[in-house]
Structures are given as structure tokens and as C-alpha cells.
Amino acid sequence: MTPPPKRLLLRRSLSASLSLALAAFGTAAAVVLSSAPPARAAGVPAPSPLAVPGRGATVPFKEQEAEYATTNGTLIGPNRLYGTLPSEASGRQAVTLDAVGEYVEFTLTAPANAMSFRYSLPDSPDGTGRDASIDVRVSDGAPKSVPVTSKYGWYYGGYPFNNNPGDTNPHHFYDEARTMFGSTLPIGTKVRLQVSSTAASPTFTIDLADFEQVGAPVGRPSGALDVVSDFGADPTGATDSTGRIQAAVDAGRAQGKEVYIPQGTFQVRDHIVVDKVTLRGAGPWYSVLTGRDPSNRSKAVGVYGKYAADGGSSNVTLKDFAIIGDIRERVDNDQVNAIGGAMSNSVVDNIWMQHTKCGAWMDGPMDNFTVKNSRILDQTADGVNFHYGVTNSTVTNTFVRNTGDDGLAMWAENVPNVKNKFTFNTVILPILANNIVTYGGKDITISDNVMSDTITNGGGLHVANRYPGVNSGQGTAVSGITTAARNTLIRTGNNDFNWRFGVGAVWFSGLNEPINATINITDTEILDSSYAAIHLIEGATNGLHFDNVRIDGAGTYALQIQAPGTATFTDVVATHIAQSNPIHNCVGSGFQITRGSGNSGWYSDPPACTGTWPDPVWTNGGVPGGGTDPTDPPTDPPTDPPADPGNIALGRPVTESGHADVYGAANAVDGNANSYWESTNHAFPQTITVDLGAPKAVKRVVLKLPPATAWATRTQTLSVSGSADNSSYSSLKGSAGYVFDPADGNTATITLPGTSARYLRLTFTANTGWPAGQLSELEAYTS
Template structure:
């Protein structure tokens, strides 16, 4: 299968993962999980329901707000609505636990319904797993309510988790099956994540135990708030770690931490949960002291879960998993779910890090660095199904400076953006994966928006904003408020013009739901795009709605739905500087129409503006052809049998014919293998040596081999001598039959000019 979205941007080394698919199942669509070198390195293997074995009904693909598949990962899912219907996943690696994402219909009162699904392993029923809709289904406008009488239902999905009790080997078949429709008329399954949790983490030496030393209740039957607070206070006074052993602990108010380590047995084992039964503004959370109280510092929170019970959004209620001011502090391997925000941090505060964590099913933001947060980071963190921005910085009245969001995966923000900085100086938003924006936002956003963001207070966007090596998949949306689309990457100068250096480099913008790049609401200057690949946009490559300036170098665009790739009604008010290596995104004159087009998704979606098929497709759609003039091997991952000195195989795919790979001497055979990312019908391989006159003519004896899995290789071209003559450009061309090939290997067994394999470029083309 050839999917052009899986191709890497020039200058990047990534591979977009494609889920395996069965016949008559979901439309193949790139997954945000498992992209090499980008996003969070998650501990689970993810499988989408639409590619699993099922006797249920495929829904989607669809991206229209308010429809059930529009909030599913990949915009597709499977609905089970009869006893005996199931989705069955086959494990690709050993696992002892799973979490799965699902939706139940709301009840008439808007209070949610409770039901269960049977979990079977290899045909044997293991247990019943409870599911609920009480954390989903919001209605009306911001900040939303639970009244089904209002319009615009959304936030349909939730996640639950369960352990198997033993480790299941790869190949095990894990089935979610309907045993009764009495609790719910239907069950929609989006995906499942399988992982190897292992044993609980033991108590650190010298640590205080909240159960053994302070009497906290691990059964969750009684309120443990005061006892855990006492343990934390003692830990600070004595300089000792405070340990939360295995158990579920009722916590009905903030645990306030300062100069202490609070550590659990692991987020699958140590769980803080709860909410005050009378005062609903009080709920489980671990907080630093607020800045007005002096703030907290030197805090470590690690290896536990905070599972809230928040079912509505009230912005004045501080019912977040983590909050306050925490300087010189770290949150490590904390699972945050069913709270208002995962972490809402109110500065001034400095040097705070969230890492290796999961943030799921929030009613508002995943993380918000709110005013006066400096030198702080969220990294290697997985965020999904937030009610507002996934990861945000908001410099309200106090500057945010030198913060970073790096190596994070942010999927399905139900409102607003995947990743955003509202104001901020010298901010880094890099090495992330952003996917499936739903409404009122884009994938990556840089803006002078929201109260308190202005240059008079030093809070506006300033310095250098670095957005490097990001991958955006199905980002942006056809906004139902604006009645036109929001770009996957977008900029706004609503409060005042955005005047800063904004570098968007080495990135991919794939299958955008509306435009790929957009600016709006006031001038935006200083944009610099370099080595960016746009593959698939529902409407335009560029949507220009405000003055400003931008430079473009090595920016390529393919599969743009509109024949004119630019929409611009401000004319010369937006100045474009074109460097080298650009293609597919520029037009003069651009389009300027009185109406906005409906989006047509060129990959991973249904053409025609978002109307899903009435019946599941019987076969996957035909993928768009790969451009035969594009070198599929350029800057792709590459391996080698050996190299000598400073001549690695990376030199053979860097686009520079003067740099070269050379193998170990006197040790034939030698090989170089390029991962093209997906199986492509390669019909022509061009091999090069440096064109310098110092290179004498030589003949290398070589064959071309191919593989779809990187393990089993077949011969695409038998071994033969190929002559490289400087007078003819030192180039040899090998024609092939077009056998689908992902891993392309050049195997060299001889060289008349030097006792080693030598190549300066390997180029692969489909035509």
C-alpha cells in the first residue's frame, strides 16, 4: 500500500505509522502513536478498533463537529449495538494491562449511564469491565452544560483501564464483547492501548508510608486527605520521601506540597481519587502553595495516578490534578484523568517539569503554564481528549519566558488547539506530534490573544519562537463559529500585531482538515518556514486573512484540495519571500472568493466535504499516486553493513553528491538499506558517486533488493556490473519492475576502483 502522507519532510527523519487494516474495515489513516523520533515514547502498543476483527458497524470517517466519529482517533470507530457483537484485538507484544477508549450514548437527563463489557482472552471470558458516560456529553456553548435539551453535543468519549492478572503473550486475542444492551443500547469502541505494567514499585529506603505510618485507607472507603497531608508535612520536616503504597485513596481536597518527594508504587497501583460530597469546588489534587503565599519549590511527584470525579466545567473551581506554583520541581510518571485540568500552573514560578506522564479526559486544558511561568517544560507526555487546549502557555499579565513543550503527543483536544502559546518570549514547541483537532482551534498556534497578552506588560509574543521537527496529522478544523476553517498551523495578532521571529522548520503538516497554514486577526510578521512538507489539505496550503510577512524555503505542498493553493484577500499586505526548493503552495494571483469552500480531504478522509458513507466501504480507497519525480530516499532512515572513518551511510541520502558512504575495506559484500517509510512501487534507482575529477572511472558489482517488513528481502535486480564515469556525471541508473518496496537495499560485492562499497547518493523514484 502506498500512502503519500507517510513520506517524511525534507530534512527530517521520521516514519508515520500506519495501522494494519483488514478488508472491509476502516480507511487507512496515519496514526499519531509510534512516529520515530517525535512525540512521546509511550509504554503501550495502540490498536484502532476500525482495523480490528469485529462484527460491529464501522462509523466514519467524518470530521464534522457534533458527530460521533469526528471525535474518534483517525475519525473512525466501531459501534456495537447488539448482544454478542465485539471488537477483537490481536496482541503484537506481551501485555498484562489495557486501556480502551469508548463512548456510550447519554441518558435523557444528561447525568450519564453505567454499563459493562465482557473482556475475553482467546475465547475465554476473563471479567466484566465497567464503562460509563458520566464524564462525557456536554451541550450548548462555552463553558457548556449537561443539559441534553441544548444543542451541539460533544465530548463523547472516555477511557477506562483494566489489568489481566497475568502477562498475555503476543498473538493473544483480546475481545471486548456486548453481553447485554440493558445498561446501554450501544457501545462505540475507538481504540485500545496494551502494555506491560509489571510489578509495583517498592517503598524507597527510609521513606514514610502514608498507610503504615499515618493510617491512610488504601481501600478508599474513608477520607484519607488529612492523613496524607500529615505524611507530606512530616516528610518535609524530616527531609524524607513520602510513599503511597498500592491502593485507592479518597482525597477530597488539595494535598499541599513543598520541599518534599511524594512517590507511589506506579500509576496503575497507587491512585488518589475523590471529591468533597458537599462542596463541589473541592476535589483531589496535589498543589504547590500559590505565588501569593510564597510558592513551593523542590517538589517531586512521581509514580502515581490522580483520578478525579469532575463531570462539568466551572472555571472558578480549582479542581485540577496539579496546580499552584512549583519552582525547581518535577512531575514524573503521573497519570491524570477526570480532573478539570491536568496541570494548571499559576506563577510566578521557575524551572518546573512535567515528564513521562499521561493526561486523559479533562474538562479543560491538559497543561496550562498560566502567567509568570519561566524555564519550564512538558516533555515525553501523552495527552488525549482534553476539553480545551491540549498543552498551553498563557502569559496573562506576567511574562512567560523560555518554556518548552517537547517530545509530546497531543491527540483530540475537543475544543481549541493541540499545542499553543498565547504570548511568551523565546518559547520552544518542538519534536511533538499533534493529531485530530476537533473544533475552535488548530494543531499548532502562536498568538497574541486572550486577556493580559500585550507588549505593554511584556507578555506578547517576542524573541524567537522555535517550532521544529513537529508532525501534525488531521489538524485544524472547519470552524462552526467562524463559518470558515482554522489552519493546522495558525497565527493570530488579535490583541496587537505579532512581531517576533517564528521559525517553523523540519516539520510535516499532513491531511489538514482545512488549510495547512493560516494567519488572522491582525498583522503577523517574522514567520520563517524552512524544510516543511505539506501533504494533504482540505482547502488551501496557505490561508491569509491579515497583513504580515513570511519567508519560505524548501516548503513543498501536495494533495491540496483547491486548484489555487493560496487564499489571500489582503493582497500585497502580506509579503512572501520565496527561497529555494519550494513547490506546490504558491500562486499569483491567489484565490480571493466571497465564499469559503467545504473541505475535501485528500488522504485519510472521505472526499466531498465530510459526508461519511452510508455503508462501510468494502475495500480501502485507492491511495493517491506518489509523485514520480520525488526522490523517496532523500533524508530517510538508513542502515549499513559497515562504514569507514567519517563516511557513514547517512551521506548517501543527504541530497549532497559530494558527501559519500564508504564501507570497511577488503570485506565484501557490503550494503546500504533505506527505509522509504511505506511500501512504494519503485521503478528507478539512481546511484551516484562524487562528480569530482579525482574520482577515476570504476565499476561496482551490485544488486538491488527489497522488502516490505525489513526482514525478508527479495532480489529486485540481479547482480551486475555498473560503471560510474566522471565524464558522465558518475551516475548509474537501475530500472526495476515496480514491486512494492519499503526497505530498499543496495548490495555491493565488488569495486574495480577501491576495495570497498562507495555511494554518494541513493535515489528512488516511482517513475
């Protein structure tokens, strides 16, 4: 089955392994030449996700950040503001080159014969992308021109996004290129990325470079079938090899032999379907599958097991090759992932996945599947998703960077996910959504990972009853014991452009239904969070246990509580929290905290409960105010509310009598007119209630529907009532019909008497456009 959209579904008629003060240049050593001034780096270098001992993936490369190298270019950042070029850079800093002769120069700290580098070019005016090249100069040798492109970046508009530069919301700016030097360069060699021409691109932004020593090609195993010599596949990539490789794979299964992909680049324009076979290459730097059907763009390179409906596949090994696709857009119905289908008792080992939609989207039911020792880069959607009944399966020792959606995800849609594990992975820069997440699932383990630099609409680690098919009735909700142990999160969480408030580094959501399970967060570091460190929203989460957790740096709060629940805290220590009150909680006693021993820095009674959200204070690794100089004065967190509090319902806790599909009540207070609440259909009356946190004299409410013309004119009949205790309600406005007309912005305003009330409730009894209450925004004002 094809993966349905799961992001912004809006369409409808401790161990002290790393310190923030660590001067972590990754593995780089900054070298300054007298002939070129160095870039002015951040006053305190940003902590590196590759410098956490014992956690994350063991990678074969040494990484160097451009902002700490020798350069005559321009430092950009640090900046985490969504939509800006540095916000998507590793460590939120990079170097821009905009003139011939400008360069970034790295000095090798270990022998290397290959490099990959992360860069960004500006988009072309028509959104089709631009091609250019940049010189790689090794010491005094002749330059090598390496192609670079913007074709795999630059998305616009709302989900599922487009390539139209005239639209808003530009994002997904960076890509990676790789090249081999031809010989092994010793320690101390200077490798320079230098601009030779600005004719094809006016600027080149360099984020980082990864240097590695690639081993010799792996030879043909004894007795293996060779896709070239035995079946005629074309290693030059000039002709389509799909049928010939498929024939080799089918023969390998029938004869019980391995299938070997020798050195070369092979055009593959549709799925290679594997079952009970080993497909092995000469190494991911040598054996490359690439390609896409020139006329049917829904067909592209991929290695797939048979789908479960067709019996599934089993006993498959994929090893030592690369799948580098040509996917430049996101179309969720297109199966253009590097790896997919169902593969039980199977292993993916040392596979390089790049420029596909998802690295591995696995549709179960299936059991005992492992991805390990792999690299997943530059995807338009998820890195890995265990979807629909995947059990006893693992992703381990895998490096993930620049995914268009969740980095590593499990989604128990309709069929339970059970006993899956994400362990020892490094997940960096998911452009949309979370670094690591489980949507539902029983007895899940997420341990020994490093997560960093979440960009938007998600956090670092997420546990949730969210998205279709996740509920206790089907056994797919979060249940049993969820273990999140020995994880490090750096600069995770970010501003959700729908909710308009920060998403926490570690966050929990009971949107579909409350979470009632045991969730153990232990031996964990939450460092330099962009907003809150720990966050609850969208329905109750019960059974949380935090033990030996170090919070060092949070842009807003240590805890942001927007939903009920229960949690115990033992040996939880928080420092460098931006707000003087470390807890934001407007649900009051609805969230029950049990404090054990060893806690400090995160608890307050009473907590903060304000009508506005504070701007985050980003320290970028400990520098006050997030400046580039340690002598910059600190930025004091805001303490006084503005004179006009504006929309006091924005981001507030909200409940409902019911909702259809994924159109929950939180959509009505998220600040985004395109998302909406829709009540249970054919079940009037229906209610939506917002908790303002304290009694407020509301004088008007503004009700909105999505402004798109597809939302034809309709009249909704509703009343407004208020309450001090969410028990006894009195009428604030009697039932009346309100017209929502796209010609007038699909907005209706209701004047109220200004009676003080903490809880504001709308009761819908009719809708001429749909058999349910519908509301994209419920705004409340005291003036």
C-alpha cells in the same frame, strides 16, 4: 488565583518520517477470524500519531485501532463533521456494537498484562450519564466485566457548557477505562471487547485499545514515610484520607524524608499541599488518588504547590502515581485540577491524570518546573497550562488525549512567560481549541511533538497575541525567538463553529496587537489538514520563517491569509491541496512573501479571493473524496460561486478604531450572533471596517446584537461609508439611530444605494445601552 474563562469569552451587559500513503495501523496487526466478518476499514488506513519515528512521546503501550481489528460490529466514519460520533474518534473512525454478542477483537503484537480502551456510550435522557459494563474476553477464558460510563462525557450548549441534552452542540463523547489481566499474555493472544447486555446501554462504540506490560509495584524507598503504615491513610478508599496524607507530606518536609503512597485507592477530597518534599507512589497502575467533597463540589482531589501570593512552593517531586478525579462539568472558578499552584525547581514524573478539570494548571510566577513521562486523559479543560509568569519550564515525553480545551498551553497573562519548552509530546484529540499553543511568551520552544485530530475551535499549532493580559506593554506578547521545529501535525485544524470557516493546522493571531517577533517553523510535516495548512488571522503577524516544511494534504488551501504580515518560505513543498489555487489571500500586498529556494506546490499569483469559503475535501490519508474505498470517485473542489453570494462580509478581514477587553472586531464577521465586537468605551466616535476583497455593489447591511434578552433594547447612532482604497471614504448612509430590540431578534437593516465599494465602514457616535459601539454581526448583501 483561579483560571478565568479563556474560550469563547462572550458574556457582557522537513524529514519524511510519515507519508499519507502509509498503511499505518498504529502498531496493530489486523486478524480476521472465519467466524466473524472484519469491519470494512478505510481504503487507505489513516496515518497514526504513534507511528512517527523520533517524534512525540515514547509511550509504554502498543495501540490498536478498532476499525482495523476483527469485529462483527459496524464501522463508523471516517467523518470530521463536528458533533458526530466518528469526528471525535482517533483517525475519525470507530466501531459501534449494538447487539448482544457483538465484539471487537484485538490480537496482541507484544506481551501485555494490562489494557486501556477508548469508548463512547450514548448519554442518558436526563444528561446525568449512564453506567454499564462490557466484557473483556481473553482467548477462551472466562469474561471479565469492566465498568464503563458516559458520566465524563456529553457536554452541550455554549462555553462553558452544560449537561442538558435538550441543548444544542453535543460534544466530548469519549472516555477511557483501564483494566489489568492478572497475568502476562503472550504475543498472538486474542483480546475481545464484547457486549453481554444492552439493558444499561443500547450501544457501545469502541475507538481503540492500548496494551502494555506494567511492571511490578515500586516498593517503599528506604527511609521513606508511608501514608498507610505511618499515618493511617485508607488504601481501600472507604474513608477520607486527605488529612492523613497531608500530615504525611508535612512530616516529610519537616524531616527531609520522601513520602510513599503504597498500592491502593485513596479518597482525597481537597488539595494536598506540597512544598520541599517528594511524594512517590508504587506506580500509576497501583497507587491512585481519587475523590471529591460530597457537599462542596468545588473541592476535589489534587496535589498543589502553594500559590505565589503565599510564597509558592519549591523542590517538589511528584512521581509514580495516578490522580483520577470525578469532575463531570466545567466550572472555571473551581480549582479541581490534578496538579496546580506554583512549584519552582520541581518535577512531575510518571503521573497519570484523568477526569479532572485540567491535568496541570500552573499559576506563577514560578521557575524551572518540569512535567515528564506522564499521561493526561479525559479532561474537561486544558491538559497543561503554564499561566501567569512561568519561566524556564518544560513538558516533555508526555501523552495527552481528549482534553476539553487546549492540549498543552502557555498563557502569559499579565506576567511574562519566558524560555518555556514543549518537547517530544503526543497531543491527540483536543475537543475544543488547539493541540499545542503559546498565548504570548518570549523565546518559546515547541519541538519534536506529534499533534493530531483537532476537533473544533482551534488548530494543531498556534502562536498568538490573544486572550487577556497578552500585550507588549506588560512584556507578555510574543517576542524574542519562537522555535517550532521537527513537529508532525496529522488531521489538525478544524471548522470553528463561530467563524464558519476552517482554522489552519498551523495558525497565527495578532488579535490583541500585531505579532512582531521571529517565529521559525522548521523541519515540519503538516499532513492531511482538515482545512488550510497555514493560516493568519486577527491582526498582523511579522517575522515568520518557514524552512523545510512538507505539506501533504489540505482540505482547502495551503495558505489562508486573512491578516497582514511578513514571511519567508524556503524548501516548502505542498502536495494534494484541495483547491486548484493553493493560496487564499484578500489582504493583497499587506502580506509580504519572500520566496527562497526549493519551494513548490503552494504559491500562486494572483491568489484566490472569493466571497465564499469552499467546503473542505477530506482525504483521510489520501483516499480521494475522503471515502472508505479507494475506488470511490474523487470529489472535485468547488470552483463556481453560488448565484447568490449571500453575506459577503462573513469571515472577511476587519479592522476597528479600538475594542474593549477581548471583544475584537473579528467577532462581528464570524457568523455567530452570540459573539460580539465592543469598541473602546467612552470614546465616540468609533469605527469598524470590513474589507470585502473587491469592489461590491452592497445594497443592504444587516446589523445584529446577541439575541439573548439580557441585551435590553438600545438605540445606536451610526453612519455607513464606503471606499475603494481604504483611504478616501464617501457616505453611503447618513448618521441615524437604529433600534435593536430583543423582541425583534436584536437586528437592524440598513438599505444602501448599491454604490460599489471594497471597504465598508460603520461609524458609531452614540449608544443608549452602553458607552461604546456594539455589534455581533455585520452582514453585507448585494441583493
